[in-house]
Amino acid sequence: MEWLQRMKDALDYIEGHLEDHIQMGDIAKSAYSSPYHFQRMFYMVTGMTVHEYIRKRRLTLAAQELALARVKVVDVAIKYGYDSPESFSKAFRKAHGISPSAVRQGGVNLKAFPRITFHLSLKGDQEMDYKVVEKQPFTMVGKALKVSMTAEGEHNKEIPKFWSKSHQDGTIDLLISIAADGNVYGVCAEFEEEEDQFTYLIAVTADANSISTEQGLVVKEIPAATWAVFPCIGAMPDAIQKLSMRIFSEWFPSTGYEHAPIPNMEVYPPGDSSSADYRTEVWIPIVKK
Missing domain, CATH: 3.20.80.10 (Regulatory factor, effector binding domain)
Structure with a gap:
């Protein structure tokens, strides 16, 4: 189904640019859609906004880097689009329940938000009048x-x-x-x-x-x-x-x-x-x- 492939293409674009400044117009373009329509569709189908999804994916990758590599919190914050370590720490704590610096101590529980995938679901058994x-x-x-x-x-x-x-x-x-x-x-x-x-x-x-x-x-x-x-x-x-x-x-x-x-x-x-x-x-x- 064409729309299914377009949504997958948009997710591919997002995943490939999580370290960049992502423009909504570019995401929608990858799905051959207008920005307004793409955002409405994404929200209604997934239950979250595009920006919410991007934030969750970035914070998931940020946690993985802090847990597995010797990196500075400020470097990870900048890498994933945060203006300051303070704003990054606030978002990180909200997502994971702990501070970024605590992750580097090891043995802590983190939350992972996997990439969304779309699968074909056969519907249409009920007519839609309009x-x-x-x-x-x-x-x-x-x-x-x-x-x-x-x-x-x-x-x-x-x-x-x-x-x-x-x-x-x-x-x-x-x-x-x-x-x-x-x-x-x-x-x-x-x-x-x-x-x-x-x-x-x-x-x-x-x-x-x-x-x-x-x-x-x-x-x-x-x-x-x-x-x-x-x-x-x-x-x-x-x-x-x-x-x-x-x-x-x-x-x-x-x-x-x-x-x-x-x-x-x-x-x-x-x-x-x-x-x-x-x-x-x-x-x-x-x-x-």
Whole structure:
């Protein structure tokens, strides 16, 4: 499968340049992909960002060098892209639970993060319904939360909490009162890969003039785009999390589309979102490869 080979080529590129300053554009180029699409695909398929993966691989190799060779901590820090021994020590301790200097004493436990490998997995036994929609620019108004993208899946915990809090403190009622179409949206925007985080908005389509700064709401302009729209049936948030995974691991690799560099959305119409027959949609902005 072509996308599988492209991901393997990207991993080969990363492994061959762990001692260099790696540019995301060069990694994506090795996979014949745009940087934005490659980063989305990598995260959804592996559960971690590209930068997180590179950090873990570098710290694994750094630990091996400190354990097996007579090298200075400062030399290893510089070799693997750290500006100072202090920043390297902080990252190293977080990854391995001990300081770099302690490794050289021998007899200590270290954590190894092996290179990721991709294998062909036959899927597609379940159909995926979707439609392609052209949509003009529109304005979204809502509350925003920065969440972390880590292998521990923090965002899958924090976003449901954000929804619960927004129901309790009246934010949802406020948004519905100014909504143009009666729906509430979950918007994934402003991905900051190097910081391993993105901004999640609970929002509605509305006129920006309908809000005041005292309400603590933010405005997000969404440009004209082509969207792949996927229906989702089931209790939230499990149903939409599973569908999102299928979109990136099954649908994108089998089509001629890439993720456009603008926010994607979840559309939540009125109803009981905990019901097994609750119906919503996932909107993914797309461009032709």
